[in-house]
Amino acid sequence: MEGFADIHSHILWGVDDGAVDPEGMLAIVQMAYRNGTRFLCATPHYHPGFFGENEQKSLQVFNSLKTALQRQYPDLRLALGNELRYGPAAAEWLEKGRCRTLNESDYVLVDFSQSEAAGKIAEALRRLMNAGYRPILAHAERYEKFGRDWKSIAQLRDMGVRIQLDAASIFGGWDRHSKHMSRILLKHQVVDYIASDAHDVDHRNPDLSKAFAFVSNQYGGRFAEDIFCRNAQKEIFQRSCSI
Secondary structure (H helix, E strand, O other): OOOEEEOOEOOOOOOOOOOOOHHHHHHHHHHHHHOOEEEEEEOOEEOHHHHOOOHHHHHHHHHHHHHHHOOOOOOOEEEEOOEEEOOOOHHHHHHOOOOOOHHHOOEEEEEOOOOOOHHHHHHHHHHHHHOOOEEEEOOHHHOHHHOOOHHHHHHHHHOOOEEEEEHHHHHOOOOHHHHHHHHHHHHOOOOOEEEOOEOOOOOOOOOOHHHHHHHHHHHOHHHHHHHHHHHHHHHOOOOOOEO
16 A cells, blocks of 8 residues: 545645645645655635635645645645535536546545435436536535435445545544444445545544554455555546646
């Protein structure tokens, strides 16, 4: 394993609710690197109603970060995408390049309101698939309306949706429901990626090592390596994204 591959992070400063300044941005990257991440995708939130039209600012900050990291971390592969908050115009945002797929691939990281109805989530993901995208359901463990019905999430995966969990949720970092769902989805291997969803170095940090050790011990080393590294390397980072 070449290192952790983190497909979901809010490292870019000043574009969403993640890093608030350049120093905070660099601190998140430094912590991620120290804890074994070697593939990192910046995924600022995208929804004009929440964060405005932040696509150009995101690109500018991303390019400045790449320049700053070239000498210090030559083996870190950095990529750019978005975390799309789904709305009726989502496919149009993607088609026009206002919202980015992950590393210019077909994969798009998608999230919803935590209280969104399960049926509406499924229908929205189908629409994105019909538009030619490969949706990744962000922090799938959080959505309240799935209740404890992990099989409904498995059905989404069967139809082609990829499933991402947040590392902190495994230990109750979000809430009890998310902890339960994380562990049952891991038990049944209804997971494609575990990511940090990092926003800072304190409460929502980028450390994947603790979660990796837990998953390896409880659910198997090969499975852990797949969902912490190999799947994302193959599907997201296979394009050139070295800094």
